[in-house]
Amino acid sequence: MKNYALLAVLWIFGFSNAFSAEEINRKIIITTQEWAPYHFKLPSGEVGGEATEVVKRVLDEMNIKYEITIYPWARAQAMVKDGEADAFFAASWNEERSSYAVLSKVFVPQKWYWFLNKDSNLDPNSREFQQSEPVAVLLGTNMQKYLRDNNYIISGTPGDMDALVKMLDAKRIKAVLVNDKVIEEYFANNKIDAGKYKKILCRDMPLGMYFSKKFLNEHKWFLDRFNNVVRKYSLIK
Template identity: 35%
Template sequence: MRALLLLGSMLLSALASASPMLLLTQQQAPYSVQMADGSQQGLALQTIRCALQRSGQTAVIRFVSWSRAQRLVESGEADGYFPASRNPQRDERALWIGPAAQQQWRWYLRRDSRLDPAAPEFIQQAKVGAYAGSNMHQWLLDHGYHISVSPPGHDQMLDVLLAGRADAVLAANLAMEALITSRGAENRVRSVLLQDKPLGLYLARHFLVQQPQLAEQLQQQMQRCYQLPR
């Protein structure tokens, strides 16, 4: 009986590994980008593809909105999402594997603003924002900030800031700085560091039950791929 159970477990594992994983991400330069010709690139995407290949795994990567990506993984319609920083709510349903890319959470304010995010009164006085579904948005909620905007995508954060719909927005540094440069807004915005918050891959715990060794394999390879020169 034990032999049959072991054989059944091995067959299920083999079948699971033979099927490509479905991983979801969002359009967020420079971490994950889908080009007009359909090709995919980015700092986090490159690291994750490298780790998958070294682990002998195949994956289909699809671009969707960030909130939808997390909902689909929670409902079992997809296996994982990236690039994501950790928080307790995500840890309950999925396992974080990383890092895949570095990230700083930074406050972005208009250049002429006199507000200081480090001042005690900032949390009561400032109207702030982060994009919907992001860890930054959850962090603002958890810490009692006055959230005035929560657009569906990261790339709208600069627009709401410059339009005065928020006094400050909390955003990922590389993505926001790429956006600021592309819009020629370097002289209109300043930033203040909040914390380092590396990005990684979240895999659904119900998916990992089928392949109990996968998380450890991917974690080992992710560390190797993350250290490769870019």
């Protein structure tokens, strides 16, 4: 009987040590971009938005300390690649990102849409369009990589939505590829008539959070736990 009691004590001790080993004794550094309604800077200076709230709820439930900072999107990703940050969000899968980071379970719906001037009869998903018409896309996005990989004629990669919409209005390009929620939020905030444009679905590309492979190698338990908790708060129904 004493042997069973001793084994029980040793098991509890080992379990508690394993649990304490699954702690992160620092803030994890998270980068993102200004990309309403998913993430944006609040008047308080903190980062808000629907994707941000999911991330905060998950990490709070996991008792993880964190710091979320907004950067230009290309820099936000490069900081994770270069080891200056641990994670970035919200992002869809691509091969380049996955060379240095691992995507979590996706938790935010996203659709890519083509936006064209209302009088256009072009089909941006057609091979004819792909081979002959100029398009534009935001710099550093997965959409940019998609266009490049599929040999679209990319005539502009501005760093913000304002410049992208101006290119379309000036008819310097025939279409822009964007997240429809983001551009429609931009239209609403800037009192732009969305009826000036037509939109055509390109792809369904849900979003998650990329964690650096270095971070996950140091905390091998982390991603499974994150994915288990994020199911509770996912915006994908």
